[in-house]
Amino acid sequence: xxxxxxxLEPSWKLRLGDYLQRPEMQALAAFLREEKHAGKQIYPPGxxxxxxxxxxxxxxxxxxxxxxxxxxxxxQAHGLCFSVRPGVRVPPSLENIFKEIQxxxxxxxxDHGCLTPWADRGVLLLNSVLTVEDGRAGxxxxxxxxxxxxxxxxxxxxxxxxxxxxxWGAYAQxxxxxxxxxxxxxxxxxxxSPLSAHRGFIGCGHFSAANDFLKAQxxxxxxxxxPSRSALQGGFTPA
Numbered sequence: 001x002x003x004x005x006x007x008l009e010p011s012w013k014l015r016l017g018d019y020l021q022r023p024e025m026q027a028l029a030a031f032l033r034e035e036k037h038a039g040k041q042i043y044p045p046g047x048x049x050x051x052x053x054x055x056x057x058x059x060x061x062x063x064x065x066x067x068x069x070x071x072x073x074x075x076q077a078h079g080l081c082f083s084v085r086p087g088v089r090v091p092p093s094l095e096n097i098f099k100e101i102q103x104x105x106x107x108x109x110x111d112h113g114c115l116t117p118w119a120d121r122g123v124l125l126l127n128s129v130l131t132v133e134d135g136r137a138g139x140x141x142x143x144x145x146x147x148x149x150x151x152x153x154x155x156x157x158x159x160x161x162x163x164x165x166x167x168w169g170a171y172a173q174x175x176x177x178x179x180x181x182x183x184x185x186x187x188x189x190x191x192x193s194p195l196s197a198h199r200g201f202i203g204c205g206h207f208s209a210a211n212d213f214l215k216a217q218x219x220x221x222x223x224x225x226x227p228s229r230s231a232l233q234g235g236f237t238p239a
Contacts, residue, residue: 002225008050011058017153028144032131036129040135043076051079052126052151055119061166062122063210063222069129071144072137075108082192083115085197086229096192096201098196101224104207110226117226126152128175153178160184162217164210168192168201 008016013070019025034094035042042214044051065080071091076084082094090098090113098109115177153175163184167173169191179186189204190196212223226232 007047009053009057012050012053012152015058015159015223016115017147020027021149022105024144024147024165025080027123028148031140031143033039035133041074043072043132043134043173044075044079047075048079049130050125052081052119055080055111055116056122056124058159060122060162061124061163062214062219063131064124064156065151065166066153066168067125067127068169068171069127069138069141070132072132072135072139074134080115080119081127083112083125086112086114088231092194093192093197096194096197099197100192100202100204104205105224107225110228112226112232113230114229114232115226117137117232118222118224121198121222123222124156128171138205150175150178162214162219166206167211181226184189185210 008020028129028233060105065081070077070079070081071084076091078085082091082097084091084094094113095109101107102109115123117123124147129138129141129143129145130149131140131145157179163182165176165177165179165184165186167186168186170193173188176186187204187209188207189206190200192201207222207224209225214221
């Protein structure tokens with residue numbers, strides 16, 4: 001996988017560019033090419049695979065939310081974990097995230113599921129695996145992405161101080177081994193999926209806890225509200 005061909009945001013390319021040259025990344029690139037040549041639909045579209053890094057440069061990160069792999073339905077995935085484009089039906093896990101934000105902070109549910117404003121405010125919305133085949137959840141797990149996203153988390157852990165990591169579900173929590181909880185705030189809960197959300201995600205208070213930690217570190221809290229769909233599509237620029 002050539003770092004000349006991969007349009008990785010410069011601050012992340014500085015830290016992850018060498019990783020792109022590793023044999024496992026070359027194998028991943030070959031796998032993705034073969035899948036496309038076989039006529040398989042891969043999500044998200046190529047230019048959006050690294051969207052999480054594009055929207056949230058290394059030094060802008062304040063909070064990290066870890067997902068598993070992209071949505072595998074048409075038109076859903078656009079490179080930010082849990083997020084869908086405006087106009088796409090909000091998935092159940094994201095509905096539960098909005099429910100918890102409303103319960104925790106009193107912020108009403110938005111009329112869409114696009115989390116791009118969060119990413120632009122310093123919330124890194126990072127899936128562990130960055131691609132998936134249409135209709136096949138988990139189909140690109142074990143192909144090489146996990147090491148790459150581990151390297152991103154490791155760089156944040158080593159070079160930054162006072163970040164908040166939100167680890168929802170066992171899969172995300174396994175990434176917790178990379179994080180020094182003495183230097184960062186690590187908040188864990190069950191996954192917001194309808195299968196588990198009412199066993200501890202609803203009521204976890206992670207959004208207010210994240211902001212309390214940031215304020216205690218002398219940092220700005222995150223604005224967890226989202227603009228309306230019409231404002232977002234009209235070129236809304238977050239504060």
